[in-house]
Amino acid sequence: MLTEEELISIRRHLHQIPELALHEFETHKYLVATIAKFNQKFLTMRTPKELPTALMVLVHGQHPQRTIGYRTDIDALPVEEQTGLSYASTHPGVMHACGHDIHMTVALGVLNYFSEHQPQDNLLFFFQPAEESENGGKRAYELGLFSGEWCPDEFYGLHDNPDLPAGAIGCRMGTLFAGTTEVNIDFNGKGGHAAYPQDANDTVVAAASLILQVQTVISRSIDPIQSGVITLGKIDGGTIRNVIAGHTRIEGTIRGLTQTMIETIDQRLKDICAGISRSFNMDVNLELNQGGYWPVENNPELTKRFIQYMKKAPKVNFIETKPAMTGEDFGYLLAKFPGTMFWLGVDDNSQLHSATLTPNEAAIKQGVDAITGFLEYRMQ
Numbered sequence: 001m002l003t004e005e006e007l008i009s010i011r012r013h014l015h016q017i018p019e020l021a022l023h024e025f026e027t028h029k030y031l032v033a034t035i036a037k038f039n040q041k042f043l044t045m046r047t048p049k050e051l052p053t054a055l056m057v058l059v060h061g062q063h064p065q066r067t068i069g070y071r072t073d074i075d076a077l078p079v080e081e082q083t084g085l086s087y088a089s090t091h092p093g094v095m096h097a098c099g100h101d102i103h104m105t106v107a108l109g110v111l112n113y114f115s116e117h118q119p120q121d122n123l124l125f126f127f128q129p130a131e132e133s134e135n136g137g138k139r140a141y142e143l144g145l146f147s148g149e150w151c152p153d154e155f156y157g158l159h160d161n162p163d164l165p166a167g168a169i170g171c172r173m174g175t176l177f178a179g180t181t182e183v184n185i186d187f188n189g190k191g192g193h194a195a196y197p198q199d200a201n202d203t204v205v206a207a208a209s210l211i212l213q214v215q216t217v218i219s220r221s222i223d224p225i226q227s228g229v230i231t232l233g234k235i236d237g238g239t240i241r242n243v244i245a246g247h248t249r250i251e252g253t254i255r256g257l258t259q260t261m262i263e264t265i266d267q268r269l270k271d272i273c274a275g276i277s278r279s280f281n282m283d284v285n286l287e288l289n290q291g292g293y294w295p296v297e298n299n300p301e302l303t304k305r306f307i308q309y310m311k312k313a314p315k316v317n318f319i320e321t322k323p324a325m326t327g328e329d330f331g332y333l334l335a336k337f338p339g340t341m342f343w344l345g346v347d348d349n350s351q352l353h354s355a356t357l358t359p360n361e362a363a364i365k366q367g368v369d370a371i372t373g374f375l376e377y378r379m380q
């Protein structure tokens with residue numbers, strides 16, 4: 001079984017080689033090389049050619065009655081790391097700022113354990129590309145990767161959580177994470193000289209007006225008892241101070257805990273874009289893409305069993321959590337296969353997606369032990 005020291009060394013290596021969605025080739029190579037060092041007797045490893053950075057590993061059980069899936073995401077974010085760590089990212093502008101390096105390491109630790117202790121049931125480990133964008137989970141499903149013996153009867157997965165103590169397991173019945181819609185808005189006006197606004201059609205001003213109007217959607221159109229979020233995280237327009245910008249683009253994300261909420265916010269955004277287009281007399285092109293980021297709905301029966309185990313396990317610090325506005329394309333997979341998503345505490349002052357995220361590595365071994373224990377209990 002991998003020691004805590006070995007797990008930390010794996011995590012630090014993964015942390016140094018973060019890659020963006022669908023480009024996780026070095027990560028994939030390292031995962032394959034690491035798993036190749038495990039006992040191979042019960043393992044079948046597969047890289048699907050249709051999704052070449054994905055990796056699936058089947059652990060053949062002794063008397064399988066079911067296949068239990070365990071999923072980890074493997075991609076990183078376009079964030080310039082500012083942790084100052086000796087093992088910081090070596091890929092400029094890319095960082096494991098969402099903790100997927102921790103997720104992968106925990107999955108490797110659990111897989112390593114079962115490669116040495118043959119499980120009763122089959123276990124399917126899915127190292128999934130493209131969680132932050134590009135819908136890796138949905139792609140995998142639609143490509144038919146979960147067919148035949150690669151089809152899980154139930155699926156589990158975790159996300160790290162800086163707000164929980166290191167190693168704590170957090171979960172809840174029902175909705176764990178929000179559904180999200182990716183938003184792209186392109187404003188196409190007429191560029192011109194800064195000194196002659198009357199001859200141009202300024203997309204920066206139109207975008208600014210839209211940004212302010214959007215702030216009223218949640219405050220004025222949504223029942224205050226319900227939850228919704230719109231964040232416009234990126235804006236790009238113009239080239240220089242004295243040229244009026246003929247094109248501006250905004251990228252953002254909508255979140256809601258129910259599909260109805262997401263659709264309500266989507267509709268308000270469509271209305272606002274139509275209004276801005278009319279009032280500024282320019283083309284405003286809105287793209288909404290939900291992809292696979294469906295609300296993460298935990299299966300009642302499996303989640304009840306998961307929570308009961310975690311509450312009773314003597315070494316597990318279990319914390320019942322509230323729904324979160326983070327999104328996850330595991331929501332799509334949980335709509336196709338029953339299962340449970342849960343949090344692993346990593347105790348950090350920095351939030352997910354922050355350039356200074358520094359998860360407490362003590363969480364890794366505790367996570368491996370808690371999940372290994374749960375899977376053994378599940379297979380009894």
Ligand SMILES: CC(=O)N[C@@H](CCC[C@H](N)C(=O)O)C(=O)O
Pocket residue numbers: 098131132133134159180181182252253254293325326327328329352
């Ligand atoms: C856990 C986490 O942070 N997930 C991401 C998922 C991104 C969803 C989608 N690409 C979007 O931006 O809406 C998150 O931002 O919550």
